[in-house]
Amino acid sequence: xxxxxxxxxxPDHMAQCYGCGRLNEHGYQIKSVxxxxxxxxxxxxxxxxxxxxxxxxxxxxxxxxxxxxxHGTGTAAAAAYRAAGRPMDSEPALRxxxxxxxxxxxxxxxxxxTLEIRGRVKEIKGRKIVxxxxxxxxxxITVRGEVVAVQVPDRLVRELLESVGK
Amino acid sequence: xxxxxxxxxxPDHMAQCYGCGRLNEHGYQIKSVxxxxxxxxxxxxxxxxxxxxxxxxxxxxxxxxxxxxxHGTGTAAAAAYRAAGRPMDSEPALRxxxxxxxxxxxxxxxxxxTLEIRGRVKEIKGRKIVxxxxxxxxxxITVRGEVVAVQVPDRLVRELLESVGK
Numbered sequence: 001x002x003x004x005x006x007x008x009x010x011p012d013h014m015a016q017c018y019g020c021g022r023l024n025e026h027g028y029q030i031k032s033v034x035x036x037x038x039x040x041x042x043x044x045x046x047x048x049x050x051x052x053x054x055x056x057x058x059x060x061x062x063x064x065x066x067x068x069x070x071h072g073t074g075t076a077a078a079a080a081y082r083a084a085g086r087p088m089d090s091e092p093a094l095r096x097x098x099x100x101x102x103x104x105x106x107x108x109x110x111x112x113x114t115l116e117i118r119g120r121v122k123e124i125k126g127r128k129i130v131x132x133x134x135x136x137x138x139x140x141i142t143v144r145g146e147v148v149a150v151q152v153p154d155r156l157v158r159e160l161l162e163s164v165g166k
Numbered sequence: 167x168x169x170x171x172x173x174x175x176x177p178d179h180m181a182q183c184y185g186c187g188r189l190n191e192h193g194y195q196i197k198s199v200x201x202x203x204x205x206x207x208x209x210x211x212x213x214x215x216x217x218x219x220x221x222x223x224x225x226x227x228x229x230x231x232x233x234x235x236x237h238g239t240g241t242a243a244a245a246a247y248r249a250a251g252r253p254m255d256s257e258p259a260l261r262x263x264x265x266x267x268x269x270x271x272x273x274x275x276x277x278x279x280t281l282e283i284r285g286r287v288k289e290i291k292g293r294k295i296v297x298x299x300x301x302x303x304x305x306x307i308t309v310r311g312e313v314v315a316v317q318v319p320d321r322l323v324r325e326l327l328e329s330v331g332k
């Protein structure tokens with residue numbers, strides 16, 4: 001049985017994200033799961049398209065930042081449920097938004113191979129979960145990143161949506 | 167006379183970028199200029215599309231990171247030419263790639279208004295130029311960011327291109 005990705009547990013109003021929303025048909029639809037072979041590590045795979053270029057032949061840094069972002073918030077949500085010993089579809093919902101994002105471009109990332117985005121919890125402090133991440137192309141780490149994901153009460157998410165008439 | 171944007175000075179092999187390349191028809195084509203009314207500040211404007219969403223009604227963080235990225239490297243290049251007292255189309259070429267990127271999401275950025283991306287030089291240290299930036303929506307700062315842009319000799323850029331057959 002294939003494990004259900006973290007992002008596929010998101011309710012509809014959290015599933016429109018350009019990076020990871022299963023309902024955004026124009027977006028990247030990143031899918032993250034726990035790596036069964038490496039306890040504590042999450043993994044996602046993504047194959048950039050030809051136009052996702054920086055200089056020709058190399059992946060655009062903004063896309064790499066996006067992968068770090070959405071794999072990070074997904075991993076944070078999954079980690080929060082896991083820390084609470086609860087399945088991801090249980091209530092009350094644990095929602096996370098990106099508080100900050102840091103990306104180090106260690107070397108140019110070749111455009112072509114499927115990228116492997118990996119993450120693990122670095123720290124849990126109150127409502128914030130820090131996820132450290134790295135991206136591999138052909139088995140070589142080209143990017144390191146960190147996301148501070150902030151837990152947002154579902155009530156606040158709904159207030160945000162109402163404030164823009166959604 | 168309208169000022170020519172920094173990115174429109176990039177040679178063809180630096181103009182394919184998904185974020186700011188004038189030759190990438192699928193990309194964002196960000197255009198940055200010095201703000202004549204605020205000395206030392208660069209500015210770019212960008213209107214996200216409907217699918218560039220985080221939660222409905224708000225702009226996707228990965229796009230905001232991309233705007234910080236490309237406005238930052240553009241500002242770094244322009245600042246380097248300015249520091250050398252040279253026009254941007256003069257030789258030898260000054261090329262910059264992103265070394266690291268940091269983004270703080272201060273509050274959700276509403277989806278709809280044209281965003282204003284502003285930047286200025288924070289520090290020049292050797293081949294690295296640190297650009298601090300901020301993004302405004304309806305006049306309110308929603309994002310702060312920082313890019314460390316690294317000057318790369320054109321010879322190295324060409325070696326990278328040759329290594330992937332471009």
